[in-house]
Amino acid sequence: MRIVVLAGGIGGARFLRGLKATAPEADITVIGNTGDDIHLFGLKVCPDLDTVMYTLGGGIDEEQGWGRSEETFQVKSELAAYGVGPEWFGLGDRDFATHIVRTQMLGAGYPLSAVTEALCARWQPGVRLLPMSDDRVETHVAVDIDGERRAVHFQEYWVRLRASVEAQAVVPVGAEQSTPAPGVLESIAEADVVLFPPSNPVVSVGTILAVPGIREAIAEAGVPVVGLSPIVGNAPVRGMADKVLAAVGVESTAAAVARHYGSGLLDGWLVDTADAEAAAEVEEAGIRCRAVPLMMTDLDATTAMANEALALAEEVRG
Amino acid sequence: MRIVVLAGGIGGARFLRGLKATAPEADITVIGNTGDDIHLFGLKVCPDLDTVMYTLGGGIDEEQGWGRSEETFQVKSELAAYGVGPEWFGLGDRDFATHIVRTQMLGAGYPLSAVTEALCARWQPGVRLLPMSDDRVETHVAVDIDGERRAVHFQEYWVRLRASVEAQAVVPVGAEQSTPAPGVLESIAEADVVLFPPSNPVVSVGTILAVPGIREAIAEAGVPVVGLSPIVGNAPVRGMADKVLAAVGVESTAAAVARHYGSGLLDGWLVDTADAEAAAEVEEAGIRCRAVPLMMTDLDATTAMANEALALAEEVRG
Incomplete structure (x- = not known):
């Protein structure tokens, strides 16, 4: 089975662990977000590619979910x-x-996809990790600070401002x-199923x-596209999805996110059992919906979630 | 008193400590060697500028004489x-x-001299540290490896090959x-004394x-130019001076090094007491010579050496 997963950082990486556990024989391609890439110190x-790579390669800081285990901060403190x-x-x-x-490989002329492959040669994440694009895409967030509209890099919005101002x-x-x-x-064209963690x-x-x-390739692939809600009980499980959803005019509910993706893209949607009553609204929008536990508390829970997503994909396939 | 010192790495840096101790009121300008600069990991x-900066700024690894104190090697081991x-x-x-x-400052367009000044703003070495040039100069050593003549970067000759092949x-x-x-x-033009540590x-x-x-500026400055022999008892106190002296056809003796600089440049020369018999040969070459202890075993010994160098300069000045 060939599975394509569109992944961000922590949530995507942890979900992938469960997916690998429930489908050890599957051929998994991860299309990673590079919109929050940033240049620091030259x-x-x-961040997202590395979180996936470190998490699946056994190098992640398990507690915080990003960065390396047994990390030290000498360079940073000296820079300061x-x-x-x-x-x-x-x-x-x-x-x-x-x-x-x-940075050295990019400077030598290799595209990010080739660099990512080279880095993964060390980490052996057990999936094929692709950046969404070799081109530079940078997510900016418009905020009002002291009455003035400013565009800040996503990392500045999230890490420095801690999403404390309205996007x-x-x-x-x-x-x-x-x-x-x-x-x-x-x-995507060769996939049997596409998942949105x-x-x-x-x-x-x-x-x-x-x-x-x-988006077009996924819509036209003709295979089940199944997503899992990052919103549980009208709030994001982690991160600042509520803030950026508001910026694009979408309510922070499991059903609203499904409608935001839309039935033209999404065939199936998993909501948490806490949001079971949202299922009818999602199905009305033409998207098959099931309510299952969606908290990735440990590998067993995450594996069960991935298993439910694949089961829903089979149900959609009919 | 304005003193100009031409400095390499460890030997120069340690001598400067003694010089600062014996002449705390002096205005010291250090012209640092940049020929063994190297690009690594982009x-x-x-190395020489940093050794001077760290040594005088209190950040040096005292035992090895180069690099930072309380150093760790996480980045390097991860790169490996x-x-x-x-x-x-x-x-x-x-x-x-x-x-x-x-690297970031150079990339932004600042010359090395401005970058060095900015780094020294943190370290406060108590001297004015100037690179010899803002231009790239790179010392290469020609060696025969497996019957073939090759030019290697000085760092490769010294650190990787440990000067084990003939230069x-x-x-x-x-x-x-x-x-x-x-x-x-x-x-140099404004100096009262020029010293070769x-x-x-x-x-x-x-x-x-x-x-x-x-060289011309020093020769024409019309002020005492005094050096201290890095060769004691026909061998370098540290490093590979014997190997590179041989490459330029100079014997590894305290007297031969003085003649190599020449009376057109050098007015006074300190040799170690172990080389006292070389003094006559140096004086014959037109260079005032004194035999004093030249082992920089501790700050007191180094301070005494610097004091002897300044005394010889005064003697030369007459």
């Missing part, structure tokens, strides 16, 4: 001693090495001019779908 | 896990930060086209003198 940092920031972004020493290798708009800068990375459209529907899955050609 | 590394080298060059995590800041020639690539950094010629006469002091204009 280095190219790809020179007065060089930003201090709000937590780059650890082990993590630095990944960005140094990536007025979310713009994946460069998306319109970007093209899918090599292998992205091919993997409980990643952020705006700044993760939404950004991937903003790369021209990807 | 970063610009300036990616298969990215060279592994033979010991870049620590704290040290990495210096090279990241330097056939030493070439400061780019020196002829280089110009002294801002402040270098001015500081017991640094390597070929790949440290020799490289600085290879920048067109510096």
